[in-house]
Amino acid sequence: MSDGIIITFAFTCSLILHIVIHRVLLKQGVVTIKSVRVYIIGLAILIISFLNNMLLLPLSSFVLYGLITLVMYAYYLGLCHPAETPAGMILRAFARKKTQTLTELTRLFTVQGLLWNRIDQLVVAGLVSRKGERFFVTAKGGFIARCIWVYQKFFNRLLGG
Amino acid sequence: MDTIILVSALISFIVFCVVQMIVFRFTDEDRALLWLMKIFLMVEGCSLFAGYFLWGRGAFVEIVLWHAVIFMLLVISYTLTVFSYSEASITVRLLGEISRSGSRGTTKNEIIKHYNLGSIVKRRLSRFIANGELVANGQRYRWKNSVSLFLLREKTVRLFQMLFPSWQR
Numbered sequence: 001m002s003d004g005i006i007i008t009f010a011f012t013c014s015l016i017l018h019i020v021i022h023r024v025l026l027k028q029g030v031v032t033i034k035s036v037r038v039y040i041i042g043l044a045i046l047i048i049s050f051l052n053n054m055l056l057l058p059l060s061s062f063v064l065y066g067l068i069t070l071v072m073y074a075y076y077l078g079l080c081h082p083a084e085t086p087a088g089m090i091l092r093a094f095a096r097k098k099t100q101t102l103t104e105l106t107r108l109f110t111v112q113g114l115l116w117n118r119i120d121q122l123v124v125a126g127l128v129s130r131k132g133e134r135f136f137v138t139a140k141g142g143f144i145a146r147c148i149w150v151y152q153k154f155f156n157r158l159l160g161g
Numbered sequence: 162m163d164t165i166i167l168v169s170a171l172i173s174f175i176v177f178c179v180v181q182m183i184v185f186r187f188t189d190e191d192r193a194l195l196w197l198m199k200i201f202l203m204v205e206g207c208s209l210f211a212g213y214f215l216w217g218r219g220a221f222v223e224i225v226l227w228h229a230v231i232f233m234l235l236v237i238s239y240t241l242t243v244f245s246y247s248e249a250s251i252t253v254r255l256l257g258e259i260s261r262s263g264s265r266g267t268t269k270n271e272i273i274k275h276y277n278l279g280s281i282v283k284r285r286l287s288r289f290i291a292n293g294e295l296v297a298n299g300q301r302y303r304w305k306n307s308v309s310l311f312l313l314r315e316k317t318v319r320l321f322q323m324l325f326p327s328w329q330r
Binding site for chain 2: 018019022023026031057058059060063064067068070071074075076078079086087088090091094095098099100101102103105106109111114115116118119121122127128131133134135136137141142144145146148149151152154155156157159160161
């Protein structure tokens with residue numbers, strides 16, 4: 001049980017520091033995924049606890065802390081790259097009005113916001129290249145697309161999106 | 162005990178992936194998230210059962226508690242990173258569309274012919290309907306006041322947005 005308390009303490013310290021750093025950076029007009037590096041402090045707390053023989057289950061404690069940080073990272077990544085999320089926008093529309101038609105719901109979105117901005121992001125990330133009106137996948141983009149295809153094939157998820 | 166917890170959590174996760182691979186071949190695509198939850202609960206239940214016989218009552222509670230938390234976080238991490246991006250990410254789908262066009266490349270007009278606002282919204286609506294969160298009545302859709310997986314995720318995102326505000330909102 002003491003391991004749980006140490007992990008909670010390590011994570012809470014890192015989380016509070018992360019919130020402070022995020023808000024300070026925000027005032028300077030910067031939001032960066034690099035701020036998650038602050039979770040190293042929690043890791044340091046765990047290492048110190050381990051060196052002082054305070055952790056009864058060191059391996060599990062490190063893995064648990066790593067997984068909590070990974071979940072945190074996944075959510076924070078979404079906040080750092082905000083985009084129109086269709087499911088979220090549809091839910092908000094239903095929160096305003098209980099009954100909606102397909103036309104009303106489709107009107108919530110723009111092709112620019114939902115599709116073209118995302119292609120631009122792919123171009124900026126170097127996964128897609130543009131020549132005139134045509135888009136081509138780069139070697140890096142092709143590799144990622146193939147990995148996703150293999151996963152989708154294995155799990156029978158054919159087309160996402 | 163430390164190694165037992167980690168190895169058992171890892172085995173549970175591998176079993177979870179294998180069962181998912183099998184179940185997803187026979188189930189409705191739109192109910193994927195519900196099935197993931199069911200598979201998680203099933204594997205967790207089997208682990209509890211196996212753990213009780215393997216380790217007895219002595220260390221059972223501690224091992225099971227640690228195992229459950231690590232296994233749950235493994236499943237959440239997998240769902241948030243690999244599964245949700247493959248399942249619902251528009252960016253990933255667009256990358257796939259462009260990749261499938263090969264060396265010929267593709268244009269915006271070609272993409273929009275089979276992947277557009279209508280298909281994106283319809284896909285989300287059919288997922289909500291399959292999960293029992295939405296009722297379709299002809300062309301009209303009505304939200305049911307049920308406990309929703311999507312709402313739960315939305316509420317978590319809202320909490321994160323409160324803790325980590327952004328100038329873009």
